[in-house]
Amino acid sequence: MKRNLDIVGKKKIFFAISSLIVVFTVVFALIFGVKMDIQFTGGSIITYSFDGELDESAFAKELSAALDAQLKTQLSENTVTKKDNIIVTLGAKKNVKADKVEAALQTLQEKFPDNNIQQESINSVSASMGSEFFIKCIAAVAVGAILMILYIAFRFRKIGGWSAGVMSVVALMHDVFVIFAVFVLCRIPLNDSFIAVVLTILGYSINATIVIYDRIRENSRIHRSMSVAERVNLSINQTMTRTVNTTITTVTAMVIVCIIALIYGVDSIFTFAFPMIIGMISGLYSSVCISGPLWVTWQEHKAKKKAAEKLAPKAKKK
Structure with a gap:
């Protein structure tokens, strides 16, 4: 017999955990700051x-x-040539001229004969280009979120698609914030990898959420006597094995990638x-513990509001 976990019944605990993560990350970021890569702030990278x-x-x-700059x-090591490299990063406030870089190379060759x-390469990004790139990345995330709301609203219109779409994206923003927390707490500079991870996780997480919503739609047709909370809880439990197994498989693959990356630096x-x-x-957490319970909270709020509106005219007559 399968165990029926009361996910919806413990929604306040899950909401509290997510709220604590958000608050802690914001406080940490305000105190210690957020590191930004030159891709967003502008600057130069020289590889020797x-x-x-x-x-x-x-x-x-x-x-x-030699460069008169901080x-x-x-x-690092070039995995192709197997040569040792030293990567130099300069902030956006310092403009590095080609003649100065060439003179600096001669100085280094004299000091370390x-x-x-x-010098293997030099890449420069202006501050304005970095800001423009950052804005485009945020816009990409925003457009992706809007398209997801529209898709879910259309596909699940029979069970209140708009509210399902909005609650799904709220849960997705939770995932974005968790990724942001990883970069902030681990002191990893925000760069194009951050945007790549965010967009990948948005697609990954929404897929698991859609599977749950699909089951909710089926159970709304089969189990009409159940309350919204009961149907959502049943749907989450019915899809739990699939969701957990998918996550374990993908996480295992990424763990192997992490280990190889650490070994080779x-x-x-x-x-x-x-x-x-x-x-x-x-x-996994947001799809199972946040998205569905959030939608239940919204549906229960709507039901209470409708009930109050029906009682209002009766109260006036009395």
């Missing part, structure tokens, strides 16, 4: 290759003096895969 052992702090000091350095330092992949894992778990 080198041989042997390199004193990173001495390298950073010499380059900072900078950050990070050691045994390391065979070579590929930070760009790790900063995508790790938030994806948390986002998938959040997607």
Whole structure:
């Protein structure tokens, strides 16, 4: 016999947990700030290759003096050439001229003659381009959310599609906030990986939610005597195994990606895969514990409002 979990009955607990996550993340972000990559703020990234052992702090000091700019350095390895790299990041406030970069390279080669330092690449993004890119990314998320509401409103119009769509997107915003929390708490700079994770999780999470809504629609036809809360709770339990198994499968795959990224030191992949894992778990949680119960809360509120409106004329007559 399958166990019938009372998900809807414990909705206040789930709402409280989600609210605490949001509040904690906001407070943490206000106190410690949010790191933004140069893709959003603008700036320059210069990649140098080198041989042997390199004193990173001495390298950073010499380059900072040569470019007359504050900078950050990070050691990495080119997985294709197997050469050691040092990645230099400069903020948006400093314009790096080509002649200055060339002069800085000559200085580095003179100061570190045994390391065979070579400039591999330089990428620059203006502050205005970074802001424009950030706005476009937010717009992409907003458009995606609106299209999801329209789709759910049409597909589930027989059970109050508009409210189902809106509650689904509210739950999806919970997932977006959880992903944001991962980047903020782990001090990962917000970059294009953040937007990629958000858009991926939006599609992943809404798919699980639609499966539950589809079951609610069927149960609304089969179990007419049940209350809205009972039908939603039954639907969640009927789809629970499918939802959990799908999440376990995808999370396992992403865990393997994370492990490989850590072994080979590929930070760009790790900063995508790790938030994806948390986002998938959040997607499971929001689909099961937030979306359906939120919709029930809205439907019960509508029912109470209609009942109050019917009683109002009777009260006036008395």
